[in-house]
Amino acid sequence: NAGVTQTPKFRVLKTGQSMTLLCAQDMNHEYMYWYRQDPGMGLRLIHYSVGEGTTAKGEVPDGYNVSRLKKQNFLLGLESAAPSQTSVYFCASSYRLAQYFGPGTRLTVL
Amino acid sequence: AQKITQTQPGMFVQEKEAVTLDCTYDTSDQSYGLFWYKQPSSGEMIFLIYQGSYDEQNATEGRYSLNFQKARKSANLVISASQLGDSAMYFCAMREGLGNQFYFGTGTSLTVIP
Numbered sequence: 001n002a003g004v005t006q007t008p009k010f011r012v013l014k015t016g017q018s019m020t021l022l023c024a025q026d027m028n029h030e031y032m033y034w035y036r037q038d039p040g041m042g043l044r045l046i047h048y049s050v051g052e053g054t055t056a057k058g059e060v061p062d063g064y065n066v067s068r069l070k071k072q073n074f075l076l077g078l079e080s081a082a083p084s085q086t087s088v089y090f091c092a093s094s095y096r097l098a099q100y101f102g103p104g105t106r107l108t109v110l
Numbered sequence: 111a112q113k114i115t116q117t118q119p120g121m122f123v124q125e126k127e128a129v130t131l132d133c134t135y136d137t138s139d140q141s142y143g144l145f146w147y148k149q150p151s152s153g154e155m156i157f158l159i160y161q162g163s164y165d166e167q168n169a170t171e172g173r174y175s176l177n178f179q180k181a182r183k184s185a186n187l188v189i190s191a192s193q194l195g196d197s198a199m200y201f202c203a204m205r206e207g208l209g210n211q212f213y214f215g216t217g218t219s220l221t222v223i224p
Contacts, residue, residue: 031210042114042201043155043214050210058211090155098145099212101155 002026006091006102013081013109021076021105023091031094032074033058034066036087037104043090049074081109111136114202116215123192124223130177131187131218133202139163141207144185146176149199149217158200161185189220197222 007022023032030051035043035058045058049068063085065077074093078085086109092099115134123129135144146158161169161176169176177186189196202215 033212035214040216042216043203045211048210056210088153092155097143097160098157100157101147104153104155 004091004093004100004102006089006105008105009103010106011108013078013107015082015109017081018077018079019081019107020078021089021091021107023074023076023093023102024072025074025091025093025100026072027093027095027100028071029093029095029100030071031099032068033092033094033099034064034074034076035090035092036060036085037090038087046076046089081107083109085109112215113137113206113213114204114215116202116218118218119216120219120221122221122223123189123196125194126191128188128190129192129220131189131200131202131220133185133187133215135183135185135202135204137183137204137206139207143205144176144178145203145205145212146174146185146187147201147203148196149201150195151198155201159187192222194222194224196220 004025033048034046047066049055052071055066067075089105091102142163144161148156159171159174173190175188199217201217
């Protein structure tokens, strides 16, 4: 039982490049989330999904897109990366109560 | 206004002593949930404890307990008998009603001193 996994663990991009972060969960959770964590700011919600085929904006959605084509996967896309998107990205899934987090992806945009 | 406020950027505690990490929240909902997470230096987020707004008793999970004071809108985490492995960042979070969003505080860095 892997829980929540994230791919890749680390990535360095140049400004303007695009990339997709993959989140997968094997707990059959309906809800999935993408957060970014920056020093001194805690976790901020980017986008979330309440089920397959549905997505919604969170607190800081600009510059990101998401897709939930399958219940177990939640993709986060950066179409044109900017240095301000340098951060640690966490995916989480939940059922009713607590969220369960993936190990995080450290992204650096040069 | 901030939904979750953690006013202690850093805390120190002697090994085997108890420590309280503060958390206050802001909501007008009657139904909500409060959570604490631990983030060690390795980076993963670990769920520790949950308190529902209608729960009459304070939540406990092993050495963790949540001091829930509804009227004061506080949900402090108490760690008893601190261990060196408790050194980490601790985040308080809230989920309002049946909402899908979780709101996190900025965290408290706890250092346990041998």
